[in-house]
Amino acid sequence: MYRLKSVLTRLFAIFFLQAVFLQALMPVANADDIQLAPGYSKLAYDLPVVGTYKLPPLGKAADGLVLKSSGEEQGLHEIYDGKYVLLSFIYSRCDDVNGCPLSSYVFNQIKTAMNDEPELADNLKLVSLSFDPEYDTAEVLKLYANNFKYAGNQGEWQFVSTPSVEKLVPILKSYNQDIQREVSLNGNTDRYAHILRVFLIDPELRIRNIYSVAFLHKDLLINDVKTIMLEQAAASTAAAAKAVEFSIIRPGDDKTNYETKDYVTRAQAVELRSGKQTDFMSLVKKPPLGLPSVPEPVDNPLTKDKIALGRKLFFDRRLSLNDTFSCAMCHVPDQGFSSNELATAVGIEGRSVRRNSPTIYNTAYADVLFHDGREFTLEQQIWGPLLAKNEMGNPSVGHVIKRISELSDYNGLFEQVFDGRPVSMDTLGKAFASYQRALISADSAFDRWYYANDDTYMSESSKRGFKLFTGEAACSSCHRIEESHAIFTDNLLHNTGVGYRESMGIRADTERVQLAPGVYVDVDTKIIDKVGHAPASDVGQYEVTERPSDRWKYKTPSLRNVDLTAPYMHNGTLGSLMDVIEFYDRGGVENLLLDKRIRPLGLTDKDKQDLVNFLKTLTGSNVEQLVSDAFAAPVGDVVSSQQKKAAGSPGK
Amino acid sequence: MINMLSKKSIAVLLVFILAGLGVAQAGEKLGGNFLLTDHDNRPFELSQLKGSVVLMFFGYATCPDVCPMELGKVSQILKTFESRGDDVKGLFVTVDPARDSPQILKGYTSYFSKQLTGLTGTREQINKVARQYRVKYQIIQNETDRIVVDHSSNLYVIDKNGDLETMIPFGMSVPHVVNVVEWLVKK
Numbered sequence: 001m002y003r004l005k006s007v008l009t010r011l012f013a014i015f016f017l018q019a020v021f022l023q024a025l026m027p028v029a030n031a032d033d034i035q036l037a038p039g040y041s042k043l044a045y046d047l048p049v050v051g052t053y054k055l056p057p058l059g060k061a062a063d064g065l066v067l068k069s070s071g072e073e074q075g076l077h078e079i080y081d082g083k084y085v086l087l088s089f090i091y092s093r094c095d096d097v098n099g100c101p102l103s104s105y106v107f108n109q110i111k112t113a114m115n116d117e118p119e120l121a122d123n124l125k126l127v128s129l130s131f132d133p134e135y136d137t138a139e140v141l142k143l144y145a146n147n148f149k150y151a152g153n154q155g156e157w158q159f160v161s162t163p164s165v166e167k168l169v170p171i172l173k174s175y176n177q178d179i180q181r182e183v184s185l186n187g188n189t190d191r192y193a194h195i196l197r198v199f200l201i202d203p204e205l206r207i208r209n210i211y212s213v214a215f216l217h218k219d220l221l222i223n224d225v226k227t228i229m230l231e232q233a234a235a236s237t238a239a240a241a242k243a244v245e246f247s248i249i250r251p252g253d254d255k256t257n258y259e260t261k262d263y264v265t266r267a268q269a270v271e272l273r274s275g276k277q278t279d280f281m282s283l284v285k286k287p288p289l290g291l292p293s294v295p296e297p298v299d300n301p302l303t304k305d306k307i308a309l310g311r312k313l314f315f316d317r318r319l320s321l322n323d324t325f326s327c328a329m330c331h332v333p334d335q336g337f338s339s340n341e342l343a344t345a346v347g348i349e350g351r352s353v354r355r356n357s358p359t360i361y362n363t364a365y366a367d368v369l370f371h372d373g374r375e376f377t378l379e380q381q382i383w384g385p386l387l388a389k390n391e392m393g394n395p396s397v398g399h400v401i402k403r404i405s406e407l408s409d410y411n412g413l414f415e416q417v418f419d420g421r422p423v424s425m426d427t428l429g430k431a432f433a434s435y436q437r438a439l440i441s442a443d444s445a446f447d448r449w450y451y452a453n454d455d456t457y458m459s460e461s462s463k464r465g466f467k468l469f470t471g472e473a474a475c476s477s478c479h480r481i482e483e484s485h486a487i488f489t490d491n492l493l494h495n496t497g498v499g500y501r502e503s504m505g506i507r508a509d510t511e512r513v514q515l516a517p518g519v520y521v522d523v524d525t526k527i528i529d530k531v532g533h534a535p536a537s538d539v540g541q542y543e544v545t546e547r548p549s550d551r552w553k554y555k556t557p558s559l560r561n562v563d564l565t566a567p568y569m570h571n572g573t574l575g576s577l578m579d580v581i582e583f584y585d586r587g588g589v590e591n592l593l594l595d596k597r598i599r600p601l602g603l604t605d606k607d608k609q610d611l612v613n614f615l616k617t618l619t620g621s622n623v624e625q626l627v628s629d630a631f632a633a634p635v636g637d638v639v640s641s642q643q644k645k646a647a648g649s650p651g652k
Numbered sequence: 653m654i655n656m657l658s659k660k661s662i663a664v665l666l667v668f669i670l671a672g673l674g675v676a677q678a679g680e681k682l683g684g685n686f687l688l689t690d691h692d693n694r695p696f697e698l699s700q701l702k703g704s705v706v707l708m709f710f711g712y713a714t715c716p717d718v719c720p721m722e723l724g725k726v727s728q729i730l731k732t733f734e735s736r737g738d739d740v741k742g743l744f745v746t747v748d749p750a751r752d753s754p755q756i757l758k759g760y761t762s763y764f765s766k767q768l769t770g771l772t773g774t775r776e777q778i779n780k781v782a783r784q785y786r787v788k789y790q791i792i793q794n795e796t797d798r799i800v801v802d803h804s805s806n807l808y809v810i811d812k813n814g815d816l817e818t819m820i821p822f823g824m825s826v827p828h829v830v831n832v833v834e835w836l837v838k839k
Contacts, residue, residue, distance in 0.1 A: 040825075094821060095805045101823035108828070135786065139682050146818035147828070150835040 037098040039106045039216045047223045051230040057206035061087070061199065062174030065167045066129065066160040069142040073163055076129075076171065077205060082460035083125040084225055085201040086110070089177050091132035091192055092144040098213050099196050104128065106198075107157060108148050109218040114155030117222075121155035122605045124225055130161040131179050132192065133168055137161065175199065202228055203460070248275075248631070249564060249623045251335050261518030275631025280307045280438040284364075287440055288622055290447030292485040294364050294440060300379060300430045302437065305417045310435025311629075313428070316636030318407060319386065319400065320348050321393035323638045327385065327432075330357040333630030336564030337361050337439065343572030351390035354536045356572035359565045361620070362558050364437040367491040371554045371570040374544045378433035383425075397425050404428065409636070441561055441620030449617075451484070458617060464607075465614025473584070473601050473611065478556045488559040488618070493541045496598055497589025498569045499552030502535060506589065538571070551593055561623060563616045577612045683808075683816025686781045688745065691758035691770035699814055704739040705836045706810040707829075710787045712748035713760040713770075719744075722805060725826050727764035732830055734767055738837050742768035747789040749778050785816070811836050 038044065063077045088107065094100035107126045114121035130136035136144070138161065145159045162168040172179055179194040198216055200209040208228050211221065250256070253267040281304050284294045296302055313319065317326045330345045330353075331337045337360040339345060345353035355371050369375040370384060385391040386400055394400045404410050404423045414423040414431070421427055445457035446466070455463070470476040479488040500506075510522040541550040554570040568574040574583055585608065587600035603611070690696040698706070707726050711719030726742050733740040744761055746752035749772045752760075757770025772778070782789065785808055805822035809832055817836060820829055 092819065092821060093806065095823055097823035099823075101821050104821070105825065105828070140786070140819070143682065143816060143818050144821075147820055147824070147832055150831045 037102050037213045037216065039102050039213075039218070043217050043219045047219060050223055050226040053227060054231075055200070055208045055224060055228055057202075057208060058210065059207050061085075061201040061205045061207050062171065064171035064174070065163060066171075067133070067138055067141075067163045069138050069145060069159055071138040074160075076160075079125075079127060079158060079160060080201060080203075080205065081125060082203050082464065084123050084203060084229060085125050085127055085199075086221060086225070087127045087129060087175075087199040087201060089131050089172075089175070089179075089194065089197065090128050091130050092136050092140055093132065094192070099194070102213060102216060103196060103198055104148070106216050106218050106221065108151050110221060111148060111151040111155055111157050113218065113222060115152040118154070118605070119229070120222065120225065123229060124155065126155070126157035128157070128159045129171070130159070131168055131172060131177065131194070133162045133165055200224055200228070202232070249334060249336075249619075249627050251332070251340055255341070258517055259514060263517035275628035275633075277632045278625050278629035280304070280435075280629075283440060283622070284438050288443035288447070288620060289451050290442035290444065290486055291362070291440055292365070292482075292487070294437060296437075297377070297379070297433075300433060302434055303417070306431055306434040307438045308435075309413055309417050310431040310433065310438075311633050312410075312413075312636065313404075313432055314435050315630070315633045318403065318636050318638060319392060319394075321395070322348055324348060325392050326636070327392075328630070330385075330391070331360045333627045336561055336566075338565040340564075340566055343567050345391070347388065347391040348393045351393075352536075353388070353390050354538050355570050356567060358557060359561060360436050360439050361441045361561050361565075361623075361626075362439070362487060364440055365487045365491075365558070366489070368493070368555055372541050372544050373493050373553075373555050378436050379426075379429035382429050382432040401425065401428065407636070439626055441622050441626060443621040444560070444619055445617035446614070447486075450481075450486075459613060461610045462613040462617045465610035465612070468603070468607055468611055469614055473603065473607075474597060475584070475611075477597050479559050489556045491556070493550070493553040493555050494595040494597075495540070495552045495591065495593045496554070496569075496584075497552070497591050497594050498571065498573060498583075499538060499540045499554060500591040500593070501589040502571055502573070503537065503539065503552065535571075540570070549593060552591070553593075559615060560618050561620055563619050564623065577615050578608060581608045581611045682784070682786060683810065684784055685814060686777075686784060688771040688773040688777055688781065689754060691754045691761060691772075693754040696769070696771055698743075698810070701741050701743075701810075702814050703812050704741045705733075705812060705833055706741050706743060706808075707833070708743040708745065708785075708808040708810060709805075710745050710747050710782070710785070710789070711805075712746050713752045713756050714748070722807060722822060723761075723764045723768070725829065726807065727768060728826055729829050729833060730765040730767040733833065733837070734765075740767065740833055740837065743771055744768060745771045745778070745781060747778060747782065747787070748791065749773060749775055809833065809836065811839070 061077075061080070063075055065073055066076050066079060067073055068079075086107065088100075088103040090100035090103060092100075107128065110120070110124075111126060114124070130141065141159045141161055145157075148157060151157075162171065171177075175197070177194065177197060179192050196213045196216070198211040198221070199207050200211070200221070202208050209224050253265070255263075256266075257263045281302070284302050287294055294302070300306075314327045314331075317324055317329075319326060325348045330339050330347075332339055335341070339357045342357070344355055345357040347353055358371065363369070363378060366378075367376065369378070369381040375381040375384065383397065386394050387396070394403075401423055410423065414421065414427050417431065418427045445462070448454040448456070449458040449463070450466075468475075469479075470481065478490050478492070478494060480486065480490050481488065507525050509525055511525055511528055512520050513523050514520050539551045541553040542548065544550070562568075562577065566575060566577070568577070568580045569583075574580045581603070584598065585601045585603045588594055588598040685698045688696050707729065709719070709722050709726060711722070713719075723744060726744075730740060730742050742765060744757070746757060752770070752772050754770070754772060757772055761768045761770040773781075781787075787806075806819040807822070807824075807829065808816060809818045809820060809829075811817040818832060820832060
C-alpha cells in the first residue's frame, strides 16, 4: 500500500515540478496552488507622484523590549533609531508564501533598492520582529538574517525577537496584531495564524500606513516613504523659515537660504529692531545653566556701571581713526556677535583683515585671546583691534585716550566708575573687558538636557550627535564638556590643516561664485587670483612664539552659539556647520604638524547630520535678551552728536 | 490573508506523536556534523562534503506537498550551479526512517537531481540530527489510516566549512535561494 502511495506521490510531484520549472523566476506556489500576492510581481497600477498625497498619522507606534540577534535586549524605539521605519511581524518558520516570506521578499527588494538610493539607505530602516520567541532565538534570527546578506551593504535591515512571550504580548497588543498559537498535544507551538501587517512609522514614532497582503509591494512602500520624507523636509524648512523670520538674534538682513532660487528678502527696517536693556549683574552673578561662575580679575570686579560704560564704548564709532567704526561692526550682535557675511573681517575704509571675526559670547572664560593666542586678558586684548591699521586704525594708545577724553558724553564717566580715575590705558581696558565679560550665554537645549535632565528641546538626532561628539568623532577632546559645566574649548591652540591649506595655496581649480539667489558660476581660480590680491600670509601661533612646531596652530573656539556664528575657522573658509563636520570627517588637511587627534572619521551622512543637529542645540536661551540689550545700547557717532547739538541749539 | 492553522486539517486527525523534537537545550549550537546512512547504504557524515555549499532539506518520500515542491526548487538550483561547474550539493534527510529505506530514497531523489543524496538512519540518529537543526516533526495517523508527517520546511544552507549559514523559509523564491548560494560559493 505504501508502495502505491509512493508512486502516486511521485506522479504528483512530477506534475508540480513542471509547474515549478515553468515559473522558474517566480516564487514557488504551495501545493494548494495559492495565487501569489501582488508583491511578487510588477505593480498593476500607476502610483501617484511622490508628495502629491497625504498619509495622516494613524496613532503612536508603541515601545517594547526586544531581543537583538547579538543576544542583547533593547527598546523597540531605540531600534527605530530616529529613522523612518518599516516594521513587519514575522516568524522564521512561516511557510505561507503570501505571509512572512512575502514581507521578507518585499523588504529584500527594498534593501536592494537602497544600493542605488542613498536617500533611502540613510533614512529608512527595515525591522522584522519575530512573534515566535520560543523558536526564534538570537541564533536563529542571525541565521534567518543571513538569507539577505547578498542584498548589499547599503541601509539597514534588523531582525529582532523578544526575550519572552510576556514581553511579546504587550507589543502585539499595541500594534493590534492578533496572533494565535497552535499548540500541539506535547505542548510545543507549531504554527501561528496571523494577519500579515507591515507598519510604516515616521521618526516622530507615528504610524503612517499599515499594509496588508494585497498592498504590500516594494514600489508602493518606497513611494509612501518618500512622500512622508518630503513632507518632513517641507515642514522643517517652513519651521526654520518661520523661526528666522521673527527672530531678533538673526541679522536684520538675514540671507538664510540665499543660495536657493526661492529666497525672499527678509530685511527688516532698523527702527523695528528696538531693544530692551538687560540686567547684566544678575546674569553674571548667576550664570545660565551649563556655565561655571564668571572669573573676575581681583583688580577689575564687575560692577553695573562699569559694564554700562564698556557697552557704551563697544558701540561707539568715534573710537576709530575716522569716526566710522565701532567694535560692534565686526562683532555684530544680531550675527552672533561675529560677522556672518564676511569670511574675514573688513576694517575702516574697507581694509582687509586676515582673519574671521570671532564671537564675543563667553569670552569671559577664555584664557587665550585672538586666533593665534597672542593675548591673555580681555583688559589687554582691546588694544589689538583699536590699534590695528586695518581694523579701527588708531595710531596710538595716547590717541585713543585723548579722543575719549575730548568727547563730552564721556565727561566724568570714567571718574565715576573708577573711583575718580580718568580714562587711561588701564581704565579703558577694564571698562571694555567688563562688558565683554558680561556677555555670557548658555542654558541651551543641550544644557537643559545634559545638566538638568530636561530633553524637551533635544531631538533624538541631536542626542546621537552628542554621542558622536563625545565618542567616536572625539570633538570633545578639544571642545571640552565638564561634569558640571561646559565651555566647549580647551583654551589651547591646534593645527587642523586649515591654515596650512591656505599658506600652501591648496585650492580647487574653480571657485563657485553666487550671482543671485540660486544662480552660480564656477570661476577659474586663476581668474579670481588675477583680480584679487593674494591673502596675507598667516602662520598662526608661530607668529607669537616663533616656534616652528607652532605653525598653523589656532585657538579652539568655544562652540556655544555656534549656529549663530558662521562662517567658521580662523579664516572663515567654511560656510556652514556641515562644511565643518565634513572637514573634520576627512581628517582635516594632512600636514606634518597636523594635530594627532585629527584623523578621518568615516562618518555616515546621518552621523554628520546628527552632529550638526547637536551643534544647533548649543544656542543659549538668553541670546535674544543679549541682542535686545545691544539694540537698546547708545550708538556713539559724530553724526548723532552733531544732530544732538543741532537739536539743542535753538533752545540756547 | 490568513495563514490557516494547517492545510492538512489537523482537526480531523487522530494524532499519534512518534516524535516531536526540535526544542534543543539552551546553549546547544545550531547545526554541525552528523552521521547517517546515504541512499547507497553507506555511512554518511556531513563533513564529507567540506568544500561544497550544501542545501539540506528534511522530509519524507511519501510527502504529498511540501517536499516535492521544495526538492523541485533544490534540483533547479543544483542544476544552475552544476552547469557552471560550481560545487553545490543537496541532501534530503528523511524524518520517516521506518518507511524510507535507502533504496526508496535513492529512487525518490534520482527524480530530482544526481547532486541530491537521500539520507536515512535509525530513529535515534534522525532525532539527533533533527535536534541539531531544530527540525520539528510529528508522525500523524488519521482516521482513514493515511500517515502524514508534519514537519518543518526550512531549507538549510551549509557553507564550505560545514557551518550552518542560513535557513531559507519555504516559500522563498528560487532566485532568492540562487542569490544566497551564489554569495556563499564566492565567499
